[in-house]
Structures are given as structure tokens and as C-alpha cells.
Amino acid sequence: MARPSMNDIALRLGISKMTVSRALRGGKHVEAELRGRILGVAEELGYRPDPEIAKLMTHMRRTRRTAEPQTLAFVWAERSSREMERSSWSQQLVLGAHRQAEKLGFRLEEFHLSARGMTGRRLSDILEARGIPGFILSPLVSRSRGHVSMAWEKFSSVVIGLGYARPQLHRVHHHHYLGMMTALRMLKKQGCKRIGFYCGSTINERMFRAWSASFLAHHPLAKPGELLALRKVMSRGDFQEWLRGAKPEVVIDGGHLVKEWLEEVPASRRPLHVSLGWRADMPEVAGVDQQADVLGAAAVDLLVTQYQQNERGIPDSPRIVMTEGRWRSAGERPPISKGGGKG
Template identity: 30%
Template sequence: MKQRVSMRDIAKAADVSVMTVSLALKNSPRCANATRRRILALADEMGFSPDPALRALVSYRHQKNNPSYSGTIAYINNTASPNLVKRGGYHQNLFDGASERGKQLGYKVEEFWINEPGVKRDRISQILQARGIQGLILGPQVSAHSKLILDWQHFCVVQIGFSLESPKFHTIGADVYKAVFRIMLELCRLGYRRIGLALNHHQDERVENRYSGAYLAVQNKMPSTYQRIPILCEDDIDASAFSSWYYMHRPDAIICGQNKCVEFLQAMGISIPKDVGYVAPFKANLDQFAHADGRQEDSGQKAVEILSGMIDRNERGIPESRMIHTVEPLWNSGKTVLRQGAAVPLEYPVE
């Protein structure tokens, strides 16, 4: 039986310490480039492969003990504004979750704004490398079908959400399809029969049409005698478009992530929830509204967990095939929906 090649064997052959071999195999910036290349070539020539039992033991010890500082993970802010993670809302929730898990795993998570005036994109990659940053969390992009160019080969990367279209990295985020599917089921259980969905076009595009997909899936399970309300999907929903859609179809419940739709209803003299039920797809800092809690902090934590493992395995650059990790949302009925009567009978299965 052929004996497994160890890091000690490589260290002896390369005339370096075992620690240097370990750093080289992790592609750590603490190991000089020339030394790292020489050790990696030697490890490949000698047929080295990590011992899975040893890796599991290291992982176990890492989780049980208070880890020492392992490095910095950059939370990439690709918006027009710096300090995004201190302004509350979606980005701060993600960042807070990532920071909390980072401390447990020995990483410091820092926001890194890449749109500072006068700083070119190739310079951004150089700055990140100079700071010894190996892991990047790409925060949600401003618009759907976004593209982002950096020197990816040097970094382990995960992205939050689906708005980054190119390149595609391993993805973490709230399960938008499951959220809307769950909302529809809960509304049907409350007896709502004419459920409408209103959203801006880019909202659906940002999540690869998961809003509309889930809505139509449950709508098609409702009895054929029930009214199918078409989705109100505009580039920018205004009061005129909303009121025309509402009076034409008379929904008894509305799913809408735009707070201005609440203002439209109020201006029309329509009471929530007396006249119409109202659900925000995700929590919009309005606890009284029915919503699906996207558990954004959990997405941030999961991003760091996955990234930490990628750094340990030296998985850098753009993956050949991405993995998608989704966090299942929780239903919160709030105060904007009411029992309407008997539950709507849905075609099986519905879960």
C-alpha cells in the first residue's frame, strides 16, 4: 500500500518548515510568491492530498476553541455610497450576521467600498491583496443583471443574492421563491380568494423571477372558478397604474414590497386590513405588516461559514459550477391580514 505524502515530507524535500508548507498550500499571502509556487509544484509532483481525518480534527478543534485571528474578510460594497453597513436595513443585517460568525471563526469582517472616486478597479484588487485579504463577500448589487470585474483568481468569493449575473459565484440568500409561496399559502388559509402581486420589474429580475414564479405556482393550484389576477409589474409603479389595476381586478389581498403602495391605498380611501389584506414579501422595518422574515443575519452568518471553508481548501477564483444555499423564511402575520372565511381548497401537493 502506497504511503500517504505528508506536509512534513514536502517540508523536508523543499527544505522549509512545515508551517511554510501549510501557508503555501492555503495560498496565504504570508508565504512569498516564489516559495509558494515551488512548494505547490513539489506537492503536486509528490502526489500530496490532504488527510480528510486530519482536516476534520482541525475543523473540530477550531470550532471548540476560541480561534486566534485568521485574517480579514471583505464585505464588498458596490453601491454609490460608502458606510452602507451602518445605515440599517438589508446590508447592515447581512453585515452584522457575517461579523458575528466571523468573530467565532477568527475572522474580522470589514466593509470595502469599491467605488471611491479616482480608484480604478485593477487597483482595488491590488489593495485587497496588499492587505492580505483572501475572502470576499459580495453584497447585493444595485440592479439586476449586474456585472463585476476584479482579479478573481486571488480570492475566495461568495455572493449574496442573485443580482450579480456575471461572474457567478457560490450564492447565499433568502429563499425568495419559498417566501412568496409561503405567503400565498398563508393567505389562502385565511380565506383570501383574489390575491394580487404588485412589484417593480427590476425586483423580479434581481431574483431571477422567483417572485412571479412562486405566485403563479400557487395561483394555478387554486380552483379554476377563482379569479386569476394578473401581476402588476412595471418599471416603476405609480399611483395611476396601481389604482387602475386595483379597480379593474379588486384584489382582496395584495403582496407588494413597495411602501408607496400603502400610500396609494390610503389616498384611495382603502383601509388595511379591513378592505384589503396587505403583505410585504420581506420584513420592511414595519413589524405591524404581515411579511416573510428573510433572516438576513442568518444569510450573513452562512456566507462566512462557507467562505471560511473555501479559504481552508484554497478554493479561489470563479467556480465551474456554483452552489446555491438558501435560507428558508419565517412567516409573520402582523396586523395587516384578517381571517376571511373558510380556507381556499388547493390542489395537492402545496408544500
């Protein structure tokens, strides 16, 4: 039995095949009532797109973009341009996004919600006026939950990070649970048992407690409770007090805040330092390289897929894409960046 086609749907409803095609792709020029009837008949007939034809149409759209690449947006939710320049993680994130966009035949332009007078609604108007159909929203780093008032219904969108709460959108994030598991596994191979974790509670909450859950589940000790320190406010004094009480032989942290505090401890009593956010500019600290450039590229992949499938607005079933990090030993040379700048 031949598979149902768009022509079958058109004949059933007495309309053109082009109208059926537009409706199935979510085109704006098909009335809602007619689109509903078309989708209903498509479901009734068991219509499914031909993957080879879809592949051909995607190729044709990419070919048309060759002369003048479609612009997509990368929206910094909180970081200013100056803050972004000081953050190696942010630079790698957006660099990976720029490279992947260029590879797929698009260009990426950056915008900052922290700019003077900028709001989500105003930025939405700017993007719409410039014909930019989709954007990537950077992580909300200052809190575990938040809201940005973009005109979501007009755009394809991807959010980086797990902490963003409203609305529920497609998102990509680093596999934090696996990152902690990797760090613990590598330290156990080195014979370490009293492994401590000192971290801010806000960042742990933002990733749905993935770090603390993995720490408790994969720690070499059966009861590592006293070695887990989640603090709403992290301070030098609190850290030193925790060190004296817990006596860890290794301290894992989420960034590099404790590096300076550990340097104040006499070398004979100083624990090893491992970071879950390894930095190329501090290779002396071992840890998990979150490979922010891979994360940025994954965000572009997810956004371009929506654009090519004409998906706009808040999805019915949001997808989550996770990327893996890589363990880097203390003193390991930073990876050589491939390619040029952001373009």
C-alpha cells in the first residue's frame, strides 16, 4: 500500500498541494481553521513526511542562504560585554556557537539584555524588525530561577543551562552529574578517599542539585556527609573552619574561588584542589573541562533544527540536550583553539 502523500490530503479537502505544504510547515499564510482541518486529515490518513524529500528541501534552503547567510542571535541574559570578555568560559561558549553557525551557513550576532534601556520586549521588537527568526539565551548565572519577557511566540529559541524556569523551552547544558562522577572516579584512581566538596548552594540549585546528588551517590566513603559543604554565602572564614573540621585530602569546588583560600594553608596541610569548571588560564588546577565551545555548538544545532522545521514559540515537549566534559590533569596544557575568531 502506497504511503499517503500531501496530494492525497489536498484531494480530500479540495485545496492545493501548496496550501497543504504550507500548513504542515506551520506557514503564517494559512488560516487556523483550515490548518486544523489539514492536520486532522493528515492524522486520519497516517501521513508522514518523506525523509528524502525533507533532506532535499533542507539542502535547497541552505543553498539559498549561501549568498546572504541568515542571521541568528546570541542573547547574553546577564553578562555585560566587559564581564563576558573577562570570562574564559563565556568566550569559549560564544566562540563555539559562532563557529557552528558559520559551518551551517548562518551568522550569529550578539545582544546584551544588560545594556542600558534594554528589555526582553524591546529586544524582541529589534530582532523581529531585523528579520532574525531565532536566538540562543545564555545562562542566568546569578540565581537558580528567573524569567525573561521575550516574545517567545515569534521566535525559535534555545536556553543554555538548567536553571531557567519560565517558560519551559528547548535547552542545552553541561552534564554536571557526570562531571562530578568523573572527578570522583579520577580521584579514587589516585587513592583519595576523604574528598570534600565546597560550593555555593545557589549554583547547585540551578542545576537541580546534580553536583551534590552525584557527590553523595559516587563518593568512595559510605557516609560523606561532613565532607559536603553547600553554602548560601561562601567566605574565607567559613571555608577555613570547614577545612579544620572535615579534614579533606582533596577539595572539589565549582569554580576557582577556593584557590586563593587554599594557598593560605601551609603546604604540609594543604589539600589538593580540583575544579568542576576547569580553566585554560589556570591549568595548575586539575578538573573537569566543561568544553563550553561544544555546548555553544550544540545550542546552535538545536536552534537551526527549529528554524529549518519552522518551529516557533513555546514547545509542547521541550528537549534537553546534554554535553559531556573532559578530565584535565594538573599542569595539562590548554587545548589549542582550532580556527580563527568569531568572524
